[in-house]
Amino acid sequence: MIRDLFLNQEPALRFFAGLVYYTLGLSLLLQSRGHSRLRLARSLPWLASFGILHAAYEWSGVLLVPPGMAFVEKAGNPLMIGRIMLLALAFLCLFEFGADIVAPLGPRWRWLRPVGLILFLTWGIGAFALGVLSAFPLSEWERWVEASARYLLGFPGGLLAAYALRRHTFHLLIPVARPHIIGMLRATGLAIAAYSLLAGLIGPAVPIFPFHLMNEEVVQNLTGLPLFLLRSLAGIVLVAGMLRALEIFEIELSSRLSSLEEAQILASERERMSRELHDRTLQMIYGAGLLVRNIQAQAESATASALDPVVRLLDQAVQSLREILQELQARPAMANLIDGLERMIREYGLPALMDVETDWQIPPDTQLPPAQLRHILAVVSEALSNVVRHARAQRVRLTATLQDGQLRIEIADDGRGFGPEAQPGFGLRNMEERAYLLNGRLEIQSRPGLGTTVILEVPWSGIRREALYRPLVTGQSQPEEGHRRAPGHPEADPRITQ
Numbered sequence: 001m002i003r004d005l006f007l008n009q010e011p012a013l014r015f016f017a018g019l020v021y022y023t024l025g026l027s028l029l030l031q032s033r034g035h036s037r038l039r040l041a042r043s044l045p046w047l048a049s050f051g052i053l054h055a056a057y058e059w060s061g062v063l064l065v066p067p068g069m070a071f072v073e074k075a076g077n078p079l080m081i082g083r084i085m086l087l088a089l090a091f092l093c094l095f096e097f098g099a100d101i102v103a104p105l106g107p108r109w110r111w112l113r114p115v116g117l118i119l120f121l122t123w124g125i126g127a128f129a130l131g132v133l134s135a136f137p138l139s140e141w142e143r144w145v146e147a148s149a150r151y152l153l154g155f156p157g158g159l160l161a162a163y164a165l166r167r168h169t170f171h172l173l174i175p176v177a178r179p180h181i182i183g184m185l186r187a188t189g190l191a192i193a194a195y196s197l198l199a200g201l202i203g204p205a206v207p208i209f210p211f212h213l214m215n216e217e218v219v220q221n222l223t224g225l226p227l228f229l230l231r232s233l234a235g236i237v238l239v240a241g242m243l244r245a246l247e248i249f250e251i252e253l254s255s256r257l258s259s260l261e262e263a264q265i266l267a268s269e270r271e272r273m274s275r276e277l278h279d280r281t282l283q284m285i286y287g288a289g290l291l292v293r294n295i296q297a298q299a300e301s302a303t304a305s306a307l308d309p310v311v312r313l314l315d316q317a318v319q320s321l322r323e324i325l326q327e328l329q330a331r332p333a334m335a336n337l338i339d340g341l342e343r344m345i346r347e348y349g350l351p352a353l354m355d356v357e358t359d360w361q362i363p364p365d366t367q368l369p370p371a372q373l374r375h376i377l378a379v380v381s382e383a384l385s386n387v388v389r390h391a392r393a394q395r396v397r398l399t400a401t402l403q404d405g406q407l408r409i410e411i412a413d414d415g416r417g418f419g420p421e422a423q424p425g426f427g428l429r430n431m432e433e434r435a436y437l438l439n440g441r442l443e444i445q446s447r448p449g450l451g452t453t454v455i456l457e458v459p460w461s462g463i464r465r466e467a468l469y470r471p472l473v474t475g476q477s478q479p480e481e482g483h484r485r486a487p488g489h490p491e492a493d494p495r496i497t498q
Contacts, residue, residue, distance in 0.1 A: 013226070013232075014059075014062050014228060017058045017232035017235065018054075018056075018059040019055070020235040020236055021050075021051045024047070024242060026051075027242070027246075031044075031249070040101065040248075042100070043101050046094070046097035050091075053087075054086075056086050060079075060086060080142055081142070087146065087154075088124075088149040091120075091153035091157045092117070094154075094161050095116035095153065098112075098161035098164035099160065101165065102160075102163075102164045102168075112160070119156070120153060127148070130144060143206055146203060146204050147204050147206045150199060150202075150203040151200060151201070151203065153200075158192055158196020158199065162189045162192040165185060165189040166185075181245050184244040185245045188238055188245060191238040192234075194237075202214055202216060202227060203215060203216065205218075274325050277324065277325055278325055281321065282322070285314055285318055286318055288314055289318065292307055293311060295307065296308075337367070337368050340376075342358070344377060344380060345384075345398070350384065354393055354395055354396055355394065355395040356397075356398070358398050360399075360400050362402040362407070372438060376434075376438065379431045379435065379456050380456075382430060382431050383431075384396075386427070386452075391413045391415025396412065396413045396414075397411075398410070398411055406457055406460065407458045408455065408457050410453060411453070412451065412453040413452055414450075414451040416451075417448050417449055417451050417452050418446050438458045439458070439459055440456060440458035442456055
């Protein structure tokens with residue numbers, strides 16, 4: 001009775017199911033987080049696309065069923081082929097959502113990036129070949145194609161997305177998120193895992209494992225509920241969890257605004273201090289110097305000579321205060337990049353330790369703002385420090401090129417390198433944070449015995465505004481950041497442990 005009741009209302013219930021996934025997609029698209037430093041924000045468009053495509057899949061089925069026809073009799077309609085294509089594309093987006101989150105975690109995950117597209121193309125070619133070479137009627141062909149899409153794309157895509165969200169949550173978001181947000185993200189991951197089972201392993205009945213044992217008809221007979229309704233319940237949990245978890249971006253934005261406000265307060269205080277030093281302290285010391293000189297001019301020779309050290313100390317105090325005032329009131333000037341890089345090579349004493357090769361494919365008078373140059377040199381310094389202390393290298397090569405508005409700096413050594421099992425350290429997070437402040441991309445390439453290459457790419461005028469105001473905060477992983485951590489970023493060198 002209950003099963004028949006649901007089946008009689010199936011078009012309306014499927015419309016509701018489509019509305020659930022459409023709400024997910026539209027909400028994530030409207031919550032644009034391009035300013036966020038969290039890796040999750042840059043991966044959400046894939047999940048939003050999954051929601052929109054899945055909604056289109058549900059709604060198209062309702063529109064393609066003529067009034068009065070049972071939904072289960074829809075098979076054989078040529079337009080259903082397009083509907084199955086929508087489902088496959090939705091699964092592909094879900095797979096890419098998971099791959100986009102875990103790929104930057106290291107070489108062991110980077111290979112996942114093209115896997116989703118390969119699976120999708122394999123499914124499409126197989127579906128076309130099955131339609132051409134087999135003698136299946138259209139209705140039978142549709143069941144096979146839909147079942148293969150669910151098993152080949154939906155199941156692995158859902159599991160990968162669930163695992164990626166869980167890993168991202170517990171490894172990167174716990175330090176910055178509140179407990180209730182972590183709980184909602186955990187529930188979201190479980191909802192995606194449940195969806196992968198309901199939408200991936202359980203599909204149309206076809207004579208192949210596991211669909212001949214567990215399919216839509218079997219589940220409906222066991223539970224008395226249509227399978228699409230169970231999938232919709234998982235979708236509701238997914239929507240509720242993601243919408244609640246979006247609060248993490250508000251927390252992040254609030255934290256960044258607080259940092260900017262503190263920087264502005266600090267700048268105002270520096271300005272007040274400079275005025276006080278200039279208008280009061282400096283003038284008092286300068287006046288004291290004039291009085292001493294006046295006394296010195298009227299005193300006897302021996303007394304005047306005894307006052308000479310006092311005059312010199314007062315002059316030094318005036319000069320010191322002027323230098324302090326210049327630092328407090330300093331305006332961004334330009335600094336030479338090549339001079340900074342060559343000075344760093346000398347400071348580390350690299351020529352005495354190994355063969356050093358430099359290749360500066362940039363104008364010799366290339367100038368950068370001090371804040372930008374400081375972050376670039378800090379990344380280079382961290383890389384050179386690891387070469388000197390840990391790489392056991394015989395040769396290091398530094399290159400700097402400027403092309404298409406991008407500054408690219410490479411530090412390559414022929415040392416012992418490292419493998420994919422390496423774990424990120426404090427030094428890497430420091431480098432990633434600076435790369436993000438530069439609005440750039442940091443990449444580390446290495447293989448055991450084949451050396452290490454550190455690559456920093458920076459837009460020529462792409463330094464972020466907050467880099468000019470707030471001090472560098474390290475000790476937290478920002479994959480993302482990264483870094484801003486770029487897509488496909490390998491794991492960190494275990495040598496980076498400063």
